Amino acid sequence: RFAYVPCPHTAESISEELLKCFSEWNINQKLSSLTVDNCSCNDAIIGILKDRLDMRALPLGGKFFHMRCCAHILNIIIKDGLEVIEGSIEKVRDSVAYWRATPKREETFREACDSLSVPYSKKLKLDCKTRWNSTFLMLETALLYREVFPKLAKRDSTYKSLPTDEEWEKAKDICGRLQIFYDVTQLFSGTSFPTANIYFPKVFQVRLALSRWLVYRNVVIRAMAQKMFDKFLKY
Numbered sequence: 001r002f003a004y005v006p007c008p009h010t011a012e013s014i015s016e017e018l019l020k021c022f023s024e025w026n027i028n029q030k031l032s033s034l035t036v037d038n039c040s041c042n043d044a045i046i047g048i049l050k051d052r053l054d055m056r057a058l059p060l061g062g063k064f065f066h067m068r069c070c071a072h073i074l075n076i077i078i079k080d081g082l083e084v085i086e087g088s089i090e091k092v093r094d095s096v097a098y099w100r101a102t103p104k105r106e107e108t109f110r111e112a113c114d115s116l117s118v119p120y121s122k123k124l125k126l127d128c129k130t131r132w133n134s135t136f137l138m139l140e141t142a143l144l145y146r147e148v149f150p151k152l153a154k155r156d157s158t159y160k161s162l163p164t165d166e167e168w169e170k171a172k173d174i175c176g177r178l179q180i181f182y183d184v185t186q187l188f189s190g191t192s193f194p195t196a197n198i199y200f201p202k203v204f205q206v207r208l209a210l211s212r213w214l215v216y217r218n219v220v221i222r223a224m225a226q227k228m229f230d231k232f233l234k235y
Contacts, residue, residue, distance in 0.1 A: 011044035081228040094161035139175040
């Protein structure tokens with residue numbers, strides 16, 4: 001159900017609306033937890049609700065009443081990691097941007113795929129730096145056409161951002177690491193099935209993955225993992 005909250009959307013007005021809903025639905029004594037994004041306003045809302053609700057009716061006296069959205073926390077963790085590897089994928093991003101820039105270049109790219117018998121199953125995707133999952137999808141798609149880019153570099157002298165083999169391998173490595181987070185986030189964001197029961201095993205899966213990456217041979221992956229692991233421990 002959606003409820004209208006008049007402006008301004010302060011902690012007081014939102015918590016007041018929530019309390020009204022709890023009362024109308026007769027669930028004041030049936031609450032267990034409230035899941036919210038990680039922002040200061042939501043922290044204030046939780047504080048107000050705890051003052052107004054009967055803490056004795058909550059499991060463990062409300063110890064687990066405030067639950068942060070796991071998908072949002074994963075997003076914060078991954079963004080920290082991507083800051084470390086930004087330079088390693090810059091040429092891949094520039095290449096995608098170049099061949100997506102005009103319809104003519106997109107057509108040329110597709111023709112190059114055909115000439116190399118590379119199935120053109122997905123269009124190139126350029127990422128949005130504020131959405132980490134778009135970076136994963138950009139790398140995943142670009143890697144499908146890895147052998148096409150060198151051919152295009154021979155045909156077009158203005159294309160200057162061809163990644164080296166080493167840069168492609170780094171992109172492949174990074175993409176493989178992001179795959180885990182992408183899959184877990186997709187599950188946590190599900191709306192047609194329960195997600196509370198998958199929280200612990202999936203967070204544990206992320207924890208194990210980060211631990212392995214901390215001792216990985218690739219120094220870029222290790223640096224990314226360290227930044228992500230520090231943020232993981234914080235939450």
